Amino acid sequence: MSEAPLQIEGLRVTYGDVVAVEKLDLGLREGEIYGLIGSNGAGKTSAIKSVMGLLVPSSGKVRVFGKDPVPEGIFTRSVTGYVPEVSILYDALTPREYLEFVASVRGLSGFDDRLVDFTLALQIDGEMDRAISTLSNGTRQKVLVVSALLHQPRLLILDEPFNSLDPRSVRIMRDLLGAYVKNGKRTILFSTHTMEVAEKLCHRVGVLDRGLLRGEGTLTELRQQVGLPSASLEDIFLELTTDREQLSKIVSRLEAA
Numbered sequence: 672m673s674e675a676p677l678q679i680e681g682l683r684v685t686y687g688d689v690v691a692v693e694k695l696d697l698g699l700r701e702g703e704i705y706g707l708i709g710s711n712g713a714g715k716t717s718a719i720k721s722v723m724g725l726l727v728p729s730s731g732k733v734r735v736f737g738k739d740p741v742p743e744g745i746f747t748r749s750v751t752g753y754v755p756e757v758s759i760l761y762d763a764l765t766p767r768e769y770l771e772f773v774a775s776v777r778g779l780s781g782f783d784d785r786l787v788d789f790t791l792a793l794q795i796d797g798e799m800d801r802a803i804s805t806l807s808n809g810t811r812q813k814v815l816v817v818s819a820l821l822h823q824p825r826l827l828i829l830d831e832p833f834n835s836l837d838p839r840s841v842r843i844m845r846d847l848l849g850a851y852v853k854n855g856k857r858t859i860l861f862s863t864h865t866m867e868v869a870e871k872l873c874h875r876v877g878v879l880d881r882g883l884l885r886g887e888g889t890l891t892e893l894r895q896q897v898g899l900p901s902a903s904l905e906d907i908f909l910e911l912t913t914d915r916e917q918l919s920k921i922v923s924r925l926e927a928a
Contacts, residue, residue, distance in 0.1 A: 676700070697718075721740075766817075829859070
C-alpha cells in the first residue's frame with residue numbers, strides 16, 4: 672500500500688507565546704483537491720510551511736509520502752510543487768528565463784511542450800519575454816504556478832493562489848487544477864479565504880479558525896455537521912467560526928445607533 676500524499680497528526684505551531692496552529696489532524700488522498708479555508712490569521716500559511724519543512728513544528732507529526740519534510744527536504748521538494756502566499760521572483764529576469772532557471776535547478780529536460788501548454792492555458796504566452804518587474808501581480812502569480820507545475824509534482828501545494836487573479840483567470844485556474852488531478856495520481860492542497868472557489872473546486876474542505884480545525888469533509892458532510900442541508904460553504908464557514916448570538920447583538924446595536 673502506497674503512502675498517503677500528506678498526513679498531519681497533532682500539529683502545533685507557535686511563535687513565542689502566540690499559537691498559530693493547535694492539534695491539527697489532516698490527511699490527503701491521492702487524486703483529490705483539498706481546500707484549507709479560513710480567515711486571515713487562521714493558521715493556514717503556518718500549516719502549509721510546516722508541510723514544506725519551512726517551519727519546525729512545536730509538536731506533532733507531518734509526513735509527505737511517509738517522510739518528515741524537515742530532515743527529508745530534498746525528497747519533499749522533489750515530489751511537491753509549492754506556490755507561497757507572497758511571491759518571490761527575480762525581477763530582472765523574464766518569465767522564460769526564470770522558468771528555464773527553475774527547470775535547470777530541477778534537472779528537467781523535455782519540458783518545452785509542458786511549458787507551452789501551461790503558458791497558453793494561463794494566457795501568459797505574450798508576457799514570456801518581458802522583465803518580471805514590469806508584470807502585474809496576477810501575471811507574476813501565474814508564473815509561480817507554472818514553475819510549480821513544470822516537474823509534474825505528485826503533490827501540489829498552493830497558498831492563497833487566487834488572491835491576485837481576475838475572475839476569468841480564476842476560472843482558468845480552476846479548470847487547470849481540476850484537469851491536473853483527473854488521472855487520480857496527483858493531489859492538490861490549497862489554502863484560500865474565497866469560499867466560492869473552494870466550493871466549486873474542492874473534493875473536501877477543512878475549516879481552520881484561530882489555529883483549530885472546526886470542520887472537515889465534503890460539502891454534503893459539512894452541511895450535515897452544521898445541520899443546514901442546503902447551506903453554501905460560506906454559510907457553513909460562518910456557522911463554524913462565528914458566534915452568531917454575539918454578532919446579532921452587535922448588528923442590532925449598530926442599527927439602533
